[in-house]
Amino acid sequence: MRHKRVIASRTGGPEVLEVVEEEIPEPASGQVRVRVLRAGVAFGDILWQSGKVPGGPKPPYTPGYDLVGIVDKLGPGVAGVELGARVAALVRIGGYSEVAIVPSDYLHPVPADLDPSEIICLTLNYITGYQLFRRIVKMIPGNRVLIHGAAGGVGTAMLQLGKLMDLEMYGTASAPKHELVSSLGATPIDYRNEDFVERVLDITGDGVDLVVDHIGGDHLNRSFRTLRPGGTLISTSAYASVKGEISSFATLLGALRMPLWNLLPNKKSAILFDVVPFNRKNPSFFGEDLDALLGHLSRGEIDPIIATQMPLSEAKQAQEMLLAARAQGKVVLICNEQ
Numbered sequence: 001m002r003h004k005r006v007i008a009s010r011t012g013g014p015e016v017l018e019v020v021e022e023e024i025p026e027p028a029s030g031q032v033r034v035r036v037l038r039a040g041v042a043f044g045d046i047l048w049q050s051g052k053v054p055g056g057p058k059p060p061y062t063p064g065y066d067l068v069g070i071v072d073k074l075g076p077g078v079a080g081v082e083l084g085a086r087v088a089a090l091v092r093i094g095g096y097s098e099v100a101i102v103p104s105d106y107l108h109p110v111p112a113d114l115d116p117s118e119i120i121c122l123t124l125n126y127i128t129g130y131q132l133f134r135r136i137v138k139m140i141p142g143n144r145v146l147i148h149g150a151a152g153g154v155g156t157a158m159l160q161l162g163k164l165m166d167l168e169m170y171g172t173a174s175a176p177k178h179e180l181v182s183s184l185g186a187t188p189i190d191y192r193n194e195d196f197v198e199r200v201l202d203i204t205g206d207g208v209d210l211v212v213d214h215i216g217g218d219h220l221n222r223s224f225r226t227l228r229p230g231g232t233l234i235s236t237s238a239y240a241s242v243k244g245e246i247s248s249f250a251t252l253l254g255a256l257r258m259p260l261w262n263l264l265p266n267k268k269s270a271i272l273f274d275v276v277p278f279n280r281k282n283p284s285f286f287g288e289d290l291d292a293l294l295g296h297l298s299r300g301e302i303d304p305i306i307a308t309q310m311p312l313s314e315a316k317q318a319q320e321m322l323l324a325a326r327a328q329g330k331v332v333l334i335c336n337e338q
Contacts, residue, residue: 001023001024002021002022002023002024003021003022003023003024003097003098003099004019004020004021004097004098004312004313005019005020005022005062005096005097005098005099005312006018006019006020006062006063006064006096006097006312006315007020007059007060007061007062008048008049008059008060008061008062008063009059009060010059010060011049011050011051011059012049012050012051013046013049013050013319013323014046014049014315014316014317014319014320014323015316016049016059017063017096017315017316017319019312019313019315024099025099025101026073026075027073027074027075027078027101028075028076028101029075029076029077030075030076030077030078030103030104030105031075031078031101031102031103031104032071032072032073032074032075032078032081032087032101032102032103032104032107033071033072033073033074033075033099033100033101033102034067034069034070034071034072034087034089034099034100034101034102034107035069035070035072035098035099035336036067036068036069036095036097036098036099036100036335036336037067037068037069037070037086037116037334037335037336037337037338038067038068038069038116038117038119038120038332038333038334038335039064039066039067039068039095039096039097039120039312039332039333039335040064040065040066040067040095040120040121040123040124040125040153040330040331040332040333041315041318041319041322041330041331041332041333042065042066042124042153042322043152043214043322043323044065044092045063045064045065045096045319046319046322046323048063048093049063057093061093061094062093062094062095062096062097062100063093063095063096063315064091064093064094064095064096064097064100064333065090065091065092065093065095065124065276066088066089066090066091066095066120066123066124067088067089067091067094067095067100067102067120067123067335068086068087068088068110068116068119068120068123069086069087069100069116069335069336070084070085070086070087071083071084071085071086071087071107072099074104075104078104079104080104081104081107082109085109086109086110086111086112086116087107087108087109087110088107088108088110088119088120088122088123088290089102089106089107089108089123090106090123090124090127090275090276090279090286091106092276095333096312096315096333096335097312097335098312098335098336105283108286108287108290108291110290110294111294111298114294114297114298117304117306117309117332117334118297118304118306119294119297120330120332121153121157121304121305121306121329121330121332122290122293122294122297122304123290124153124154124275125153125154125156125157125304125330126157126160126161126293126302126304127275127279127286127289127290127293128154128157128158128236128273128275129154129157129158129161129162130161130289130292130293131275131278131279131285131289132158132210132212132234132273133158133161133162133165133167134289135285135289136232136234136271136273137209137210137232137234139162139165139167139209139210140165141165141166141167142166142167142168143167143168143209143210144167144168144169144170144204144207144208144209144210144228145158145162145167145168145169145170145208145209145210145211145212146170146171146172146196146200146208146210146211146212146223146226147159147162147169147170147171147172147186147211147212148171148172148191148211148212148213148214148215148219148223149172149173149214149215149325150171150172150173150177150181150184150186150188151171151173151174151177151180151181151328151329152325152327152328152329153305153307153327153329153330153331154212154214154236155171155173156180156184156304156305156328156329156330157302157304157330158212159171159181159184159185159186160184160302160303161302162185162186163184163185164296164301164302169184169185169186169187170186170187170188170189170200170203170208171184171186171187171188171189172188172189172190172191172196173188173189173190173191174190174191174192174325175190175192175193177328178190180305180328187203196222196226197222197225197226200226201225201226204228206228206229207226207227207228207231208226208227208228208231209227209228209230209231209232210231210232210233210234211223211224211226211227211231211232211233211234212234212236213233213234213235213236214235214236216235220233220235220270224268224270227268229266229267229268230266230267230268231268231269232268232269232270232271233268233269233270233271234270234271234272234273235270235271235272235273236273236274236275304329304330305328305329305330306329306330306332307321307326307327307328307329307330307331308321308327308331308332309332309333309334310331310332310333310334311333311334312333312334312335314333315333318331318333
């Protein structure tokens with residue numbers, strides 16, 4: 001039998017994606033074959049394709065940080081995973097495929113009666129927000145947070161989670177997206193026409209407790225200035241580098257500067273956060289936190305915002321949409337209907 005998958009054929013942006021058809025692979029020892037229902041399209045996919053991340057995968061490979069699917073075949077020695085079970089996984093690469101081979105310990109069971117398109121929103125975006133708020137910074141009601149890219153997949157997830165926690169929230173977004181940001185309980189800031197540093201300090205007086213910055217470079221310095229004493233800046237990506245707005249050197253310089261900020265006497269801190277290695281280092285966290293999020297979803301306490309759902313064959317267009325900042329919410333690939 002044959003299946004289709006998307007490969008990044010060379011280093012570059014969305015234009016390097018190609019759909020290939022090949023024989024369905026067999027799982028090796030400790031692996032599980034998953035028939036992928038949904039794959040998320042993440043900015044991290046594009047960042048890795050760009051070749052600007054040291055130690056990233058070498059082309060050709062299949063992008064895709066996160067997937068939801070059905071266990072199709074068990075490799076030798078696999079225990080604790082049921083054939084036919086619906087599962088979710090953070091895989092970092094391999095999601096853009098009709099069939100994926102996944103290490104068994106990456107998988108976590110999910111309810112079959114929930115929409116896989118909503119579950120895929122939880123698997124990366126909501127997990128990121130949940131862990132930043134509860135495991136990294138441990139936010140409490142009344143704390144202030146500034147979220148850059150607040151109308152995107154991770155941004156909207158964090159706003160919904162922050163509202164559940166009674167946080168005071170501020171979000172940067174272009175003016176057409178302000179209605180969405182406001183509806184999720186945050187004060188929108190137009191990053192194109194306002195200085196977000198001045199705006200945050202003007203509204204709050206002394207700054208925020210947490211800033212989540214996916215831009216990188218010198219933008220980190222500006223974000224750090226919005227913190228109140230004791231606040232934390234978390235850098236999650238380097239959007240400006242991939243967009244070509246800053247050089248790779250400027251991105252590296254911004255990251256190298258962060259540890260020095262931790263030495264300042266104002267008790268402010270700066271952290272680089274990568275959700276996949278964090279969960280590999282703490283293997284119980286992904287399942288525990290996904291279960292908590294699935295509970296919120298089943299009770300109607302969160303409502304994942306899906307920007308668009310596109311067939312696997314349109315992965316290139318899906319990435320282009322994300323890179324152009326046109327998406328409000330999560331971009332989802334439909335790999336198999338059921």
